Amino acid sequence: MSHAPQLRIPATYMRGGTSKGVFFRLDDLPEAARVPGPARDALLMRVIGSPDPYGKHTDGMGGATSSTSKCVIIGKGTKPGHDVDYLYGQVSIDTAFVDWSGNCGNLSTAVGPFAIANGFIDPARLPKDGMFEVRVWQANIGKTIVVHVPIANGEVQEMGDFELDGVTFPAAEIVLEFIDPADDDAEGGAMFPTGNVLDTLDVPGLGKIEATLINAGIPTIFVRAEALGFDGTELQEAVNGNGQALATLEALRAHGALRMGLIDSLAGAANRQHTPKVAWVAKPKVYAASSGKRIEAGDVDLLVRAMSMGKLHHAMMGTAAVAIATAAAVPGTVVSEAAGGGEREAVTFGHPSGTLRVGAQAEQVDGRWVVRKAAMSRSARVLMEGVVRVPST
Known part of the structure; x- marks a missing residue:
């Protein structure tokens, strides 16, 4: 009996805030997974190791918690004034399900550094030292996020002395701005769907x-x-x-x-x-x-x-x-x-x-x-980069 070799998909494993997940460039995904649907969901579930009745994610990249069973897909910006499109998938641990209904604010932190390091930003735009604003279109919810990424010697600065409760080691501070974060289309009126504050x-x-x-x-x-x-x-x-x-x-x-x-x-x-x-x-x-x-x-x-x-x-x-x-x-x-x-x-x-x-x-x-x-400070760091292997069947 013959067995097909595993797929090798370029990927980066990153921490963003108090979460971590597997980041992909859209164009690096298998063709069937470049569009929403069962093929994409099945791929991401297998990457994470879900569904796992043991609740451990032993055979995948997930960590069997809501903070570590996450995947991110980054593509070229399709909206005027935005550098990249950011799509977030929350992978269920014990059921065959990927939830695309919302954003991950913590992993939003890592989108800016990922975009710079993976060629989505023209190097000529980057300062030698200082801050660079990566404008992100959050495709799940249709909102703009501005990620202020520190740059040192023309590259993303990852190390620093910013401490974030919930993260063991310090890193460089990254400021996130969520622009008009309320859902203006919510039934009942803007950010209060019922029209009431209580x-x-x-x-x-x-x-x-x-x-x-x-x-x-x-x-x-x-x-x-x-x-x-x-x-x-x-x-x-x-x-x-x-x-x-x-x-x-x-x-x-x-x-x-x-x-x-x-x-x-x-x-x-x-x-x-x-x-x-x-x-x-x-x-x-x-x-x-x-x-x-x-x-x-x-x-x-x-x-x-x-x-x-x-x-x-x-x-x-x-x-x-x-x-x-x-x-x-x-x-x-x-x-x-x-x-x-x-x-x-x-x-x-x-x-x-x-x-x-x-x-x-x-x-x-x-x-x-x-x-x-709305604005807050977080940090992000690349944990591993290379290829993730996924069974082809």
Whole structure:
């Protein structure tokens, strides 16, 4: 019996923020996978090692967590004023499914360095030393991201002294700007799909619960920690091993998704795992981060914990951080309430791995809230580059 050799596909394994994933140039993919569809999904699942009933990704590049089962496809910019198109796939761990419904804010950080290092930017445009703005079209959600990449001696500077909670080693600081991150086409009006800054959901097991439903950065459902029986200082082990809590949070996610118009029925949530996110907020208090670092109440404006792909995230998704900053800037949301109320342009929040500061510029236009820009600092680094091997059948 003959066996076909494995495919060899050029790829780069990169960390961006607190996530990591496999990056591809669109033109390097097999022809059938250069367009959306089953062939592309099957390829990316096999690259990651999904679906894996053992939950380990032993036979693939994934890390069996929502932060490490990711793929990115970068192509030449197709929109005026943009350098590259960026497409993000969140690969399910234990089911045969790739979710294309949203962006990864953390991996957005790595798109700029990847674009420069892989020939998408004319070297003549790069400074010898300084900062270079890579303008990225985020194709999943149709939004612009500006990645400010440090350049040293005409190349991407990766090393530096910028420290990011949730990442062990320091690296060069990269500033991300998410331009007009709210969904202007959301049913009910811009970034609040229902038209309200505060809604009430009726969820089995929880009863009636107040929530802020927002679509900025990524669709997110914010609730008060105490409404879930939490206090906002939870680490992963307190939630991810609690089957009842996970089921309740998934029910909340489904009901919120339905109210936001993201799904047509509660059953539809199973096929939309990446979005919306569920997060709970609380007023500042002392807690120990997952590294053991003590976070003082005075270090933060509020505490936030967020779910990703059915598990408590080890830090914070970059897109959810945009949602946090935006909701904090709008009086009357549960996020603003936890942060002390009023309008603000920046917020520092505590998450399981430490703290993060993020800014957002929100304003009312014709009676509706809009957000012009959100910004945060992250870092990125190439972990490995070469070819990824994938069975051809």
